[in-house]
Amino acid sequence: MTEADYIIIGGGSAGCVLAARLSEDPSIRVLLIEAGPRDTNPWIHVPLGYGKLFNHERLNWRFQSEPEPGMNGRRVNQPRGRVLGGSSSINGLLYVRGQREDFDAWSRLGNRGWGYEDLLPYFRRAEGQQRGADPWHGADGPLAVSDPSEPHTLCDAFIEAGVEAGYARNDDFNGETQEGVGYYQSTMKRGRRCSAAVAYLKPARNRRNLQVTTGAMVRRILLEGKRATGVEWTDESGTSQRATAWREVILSAGAIGSPQILELSGIGDGERLRGLGIETIHHNPEVGENFQDHLQVRTVYKATRPITFNDDMLSPFRTMGVGLRYALSRKGPLTVSAGYAGGFLRSDIARDERPDIQCLFITFSTTKMGDKLHAFSGFTVSACPLRPESRGHVHAVSPDATVSPAILANFLTTERDEAEVVAGMRIVRKIMAQSAIAPFVKEEHIPGSDMASDEQLLAYARETGGSIYHASCSAAMGKVVDASLRVMGIEGLRVADASIMPAVPSGNTNAAVIAIGEKAADMIREDNR
Incomplete structure (x- = not known):
């Protein structure tokens, strides 16, 4: 596709959910762009295979933090999935949602519709609970959740x-x-990893209105004035490609990738962007700030x-x-x-x-x-x-998208x-x-x-000590996006991934990211009906 109704940047946990849910409508054309390859490596699908993927050159971004002042100046590893399924294809599989109070706190900050009772239907809709359905769990969802x-x-x-x-x-x-x-329960079915790519994308892959493009390194979001109109990326041959989004661009590149792409597109702190030689389209100094991790x-x-x-x-x-x-x-x-x-x-x-x-x-x-x-x-x-006070940042350090951003958790x-x-x-x-x-x-x-x-x-x-790999909060609701996940100040652009969390939940983050993808899909369909 060189044009689509929706272009999704990032084939990770939320991106796979969005691609599958939005393409359920055959009249809607969806283009999903992922920097990494397809999830064909066998170690992805063996649960304990995450140990083989922790430092994988092709399937892992292998980010590192800046020298952490609270960690004796050490650089701390920040592995992120660079493959269809994103970090759900390389993570430790734990299915943990967090605490009711976490999400109610999000709502109290002014993010209407993000309390626990608002999110519970999305947790349940996503879940294929081995034990069956009850008031807290769903049994018919695509994401398998199993006992050991x-x-x-x-x-x-x-x-x-x-x-x-x-x-x-x-x-x-x-x-x-x-x-x-x-x-613990985990995202596994019959001894095989159930990543977002397996759960959501695989059943949708044969839809004629969904195109999945891998090996695509996004350079920037295309803007006309203050409206997102498309995406520019480099393919595996090094050739520049573009596609037009008739309705929306949805950024789901994760808590490290999403703020970097926003800044490369001219959305962020104006002084910082000028220092990188990037034209400021919309000034928002909160982009990339408030980063949290466990x-x-x-x-x-x-x-x-x-x-x-x-x-x-x-x-x-x-x-x-x-x-x-x-x-x-x-x-x-x-x-x-x-x-x-x-x-x-x-x-x-x-x-x-x-x-x-x-x-x-x-x-x-x-x-x-x-x-x-x-x-x-x-x-x-x-x-x-579970609830650290420390906040850090994620910021682009070069106009070149292939250069890793500066990451600081301030542990x-x-x-x-x-x-x-x-x-x-x-x-x-x-x-x-x-x-x-x-x-x-x-x-x-x-x-x-x-x-x-x-x-x-x-x-x-x-x-x-080190990260437990729960990167979050770097494009937080109320600071970078509104409660509908629209980027404030820009039309036709949303963010849907762990970066929109106002605070990291009390536990592992993947279950919450899947629920964010489910809720975002509903909001997008409702807004554009």
Whole structure:
């Protein structure tokens, strides 16, 4: 297509939803533009394959932050999916929506229609819940949500230890309450990843009114005055291409890509744009500001028994067995998400009566994400403060779209964030000190029991902590877009992805991004009916 009713920039989580939903009307022509390739790599579809994709040259943007002042000046990895499905094709698969209060807070900021009760129908419409439908879940949606393929002895012990430590058992973190310990559900079906591309785009791909263009590096949104009229990109051969949007351009390039494209198109802080040699079409200094992300800090334990995934990979025979089991039954370690078990818990310094810490338990260990497994029986428990105060930015540093933007999360730059990360690590130790898990723990490998004071734990967090990959808020509602997701000051242009969040939800972000795509599709259809 060289023209379409709607042009969607970005074939990630929200982009796939929008392409599928808008093209349901056969009279509407939709063009979806994605910088990466199709999702044909086999590791995309094996759940534990995310470890193979963490630093993949072709399927991952492999962004890094600027030196983080609160992290001893370290650059922190910010992996993002560069493939159909976006980050839903390379993420850890966890299905977590967040807390009711998160979305009600969005609404109280003036974003009418974005409270929990407003979004719940979209969560339910998207969801194909393995357990069936109930007031909180849908069973007929395209996005498969499943329990783990099987329990694990270590996970059972961790959950029992959490109960011993005083936390409630919770078998549904997306139900009536998020609080408690239990197994995570994930976006998986019969042992295969259910990305947004699989869930939404694959069933729609044969529609004659939908074109999906891959290998297309968007250079800018075309504007006539203050109206978006199309998109310019470079194809895989390096040739410049253009397409006209008769109704709207929808920007769904993610919390890192969307603000960069806005700035390259002349929408942002005028002084910043002039410094890059970009003509200012609409001055808005909020573009790229307010960026948020979650920080996680990992505690690694040596196990007393050879029952971890480390052990499976240390033995050639066990490794072959893992692969054979997956091939024959779609069960076993290869079906494990980035959080096998865990919980949402209130720390001793919680500001209100809801969880402020997320814990994630996995049955393997590495020094940091993307590294090789340790050569010993090991497992990992991570702590993640849920509502950070820190805000950063994402900004273009060159008029060349292929140059990565400057990213800064400003992790651990407020006293509150410092206190919460320490409180989260102490919750991990509290659970791991219980009798239910004790028989499985040989020792705390890192940071080690000698790191005992708050000052030592905070220093460890600064030295080893990293993103849990929940980039958000860089084109926030009320600052860059309105409650209908229209870019303020520009006609015919919307943003629909994690960048529009006013604040990061209390948990993993992909489920919320899918719901944003569903709601955006309804608003667009209603506005243009």
